[in-house]
Amino acid sequence: MADNDALPANIHCARDYEDLARQVLKAPTFAHVAGGAGRDTAVAANLAALEAVRITPRVLRDLTHGATTCRLGGRRHPIWLAPVAFQELFHAGAERETARAAAATGTCMVVSTLSSLPLEEVTGPDRWFQLYAQPSRQATLDLVRRAESAGYGAIMLTVDAPVHAPGLTSLRAGFRGGLTPANLRDAPPVDTSLAPGEGRVFQGFLRHAPTWADVEWLRGHTRLPLWLKGIMHPDDARTARESGADGLVVSNHGGRELDAAPASLTALPAIRATMGSDFPLLFDGGVRSGQDVFRAIALGADGVMIGRLQAYALAVAGALGVGHMIKLLREELEVCMALSGCASLADIAQADLSGRPSAGGN
Numbered sequence: 001m002a003d004n005d006a007l008p009a010n011i012h013c014a015r016d017y018e019d020l021a022r023q024v025l026k027a028p029t030f031a032h033v034a035g036g037a038g039r040d041t042a043v044a045a046n047l048a049a050l051e052a053v054r055i056t057p058r059v060l061r062d063l064t065h066g067a068t069t070c071r072l073g074g075r076r077h078p079i080w081l082a083p084v085a086f087q088e089l090f091h092a093g094a095e096r097e098t099a100r101a102a103a104a105t106g107t108c109m110v111v112s113t114l115s116s117l118p119l120e121e122v123t124g125p126d127r128w129f130q131l132y133a134q135p136s137r138q139a140t141l142d143l144v145r146r147a148e149s150a151g152y153g154a155i156m157l158t159v160d161a162p163v164h165a166p167g168l169t170s171l172r173a174g175f176r177g178g179l180t181p182a183n184l185r186d187a188p189p190v191d192t193s194l195a196p197g198e199g200r201v202f203q204g205f206l207r208h209a210p211t212w213a214d215v216e217w218l219r220g221h222t223r224l225p226l227w228l229k230g231i232m233h234p235d236d237a238r239t240a241r242e243s244g245a246d247g248l249v250v251s252n253h254g255g256r257e258l259d260a261a262p263a264s265l266t267a268l269p270a271i272r273a274t275m276g277s278d279f280p281l282l283f284d285g286g287v288r289s290g291q292d293v294f295r296a297i298a299l300g301a302d303g304v305m306i307g308r309l310q311a312y313a314l315a316v317a318g319a320l321g322v323g324h325m326i327k328l329l330r331e332e333l334e335v336c337m338a339l340s341g342c343a344s345l346a347d348i349a350q351a352d353l354s355g356r357p358s359a360g361g362n
């Protein structure tokens with residue numbers, strides 16, 4: 001963790017924060033962030049799928065009216081800060097630092113249920129609340145009401161992590177979690193007892209896991225826009241819309257849940273095709289550059305969320321680092337737009353690509 005936050009001299013692109021964070025963070029903490037589920041094959045797939053998409057240069061267009069305005073809420077740019085738990089691991093100021101960067105850069109920050117600071121203490125003009133369903137509907141509703149009272153703009157329910165098995169990278173590096181999420185300090189203890197013959201996964205963790213019925217129930221209990229995070233199949237996307245979701249995040253949780261999952265990018269075209277051009281879709285998983293932001297938008301996303309790079313920039317230089325990382329991503333996106341003849345995000349959706357995953361594949 002940086003002692004006094006200042007921009008390091010040797011950052012030339014957003015991804016450079018990864019290398020610096022490796023030097024700044026304790027090895028187990030870096031492994032916890034960088035690693036994924038199992039043997040990290042989904043993490044690698046996310047990166048490789050983005051890299052494989054090539055963008056054809058287009059020339060001599062007048063782009064002086066160019067802008068990165070995002071149709072979701074008319075935001076200045078299409079970059080969200082993904083929910084990243086326990087930010088005290090990266091900086092003493094935790095989520096408060098990230099929120100300062102979000103405010104300074106006109107970025108929507110999605111605050112995790114598992115934040116180090118209580119959700120009321122993470123303030124700013126554009127915040128959404130990431131919800132993990134709790135063992136009881138009442139406890140879930142308590143969190144939603146707190147987020148509503150604190151002025152959060154949307155609820156993002158994460159649906160792809162009903163059970164979590166730490167990955168090998170993190171385990172082998174000796175990362176020990178053991179942190180208490182501030183938002184859940186008063187939560188009653190959960191009954192984890194098993195009857196003879198019952199299994200730890202199905203009858204244990206999944207006893208309290210949410211189902212589609214809970215999504216419909218939640219939809220009926222908040223006026224805030226409801227997003228579902230962690231959708232990878234077109235049929236789930238359709239069911240989500242039928243259950244009342246206002247938007248979806250196409251995501252494999254940064255490869256941190258199912259190690260055998262496909263890259264989230266490969267799921268994106270088919271989900272966009274299924275949902276039609278108007279339905280709000282965010283994307284995450286492997287975004288490390290402005291070119292990656294472009295690639296995701298070209299394949300159907302309205303915007304992208306940034307997970308690991310956020311943690312790295314926070315560790316290296318606090319709010320300054322996160323703000324700088326977003327600025328670099330934006331500039332990288334603009335350069336990529338300029339070189340491919342795109343003046344707007346709508347133009348990106350029509351860009352010429354090669355190596356793209358097809359809408360038929362999932």
Ligand code: FNR
Binds near residue numbers: 082084112158256287
């Ligand atoms: C996450 N992610 C996550 N997601 C979520 O819904 N709630 C959470 O509390 C967390 N916590 C979390 C911690 C850490 C250390 C990481 C790296 C990730 C997943 C995150 O929101 C996002 O889906 C991925 O990180 C996106 O992939 P990239 O950008 O990290 O490749």
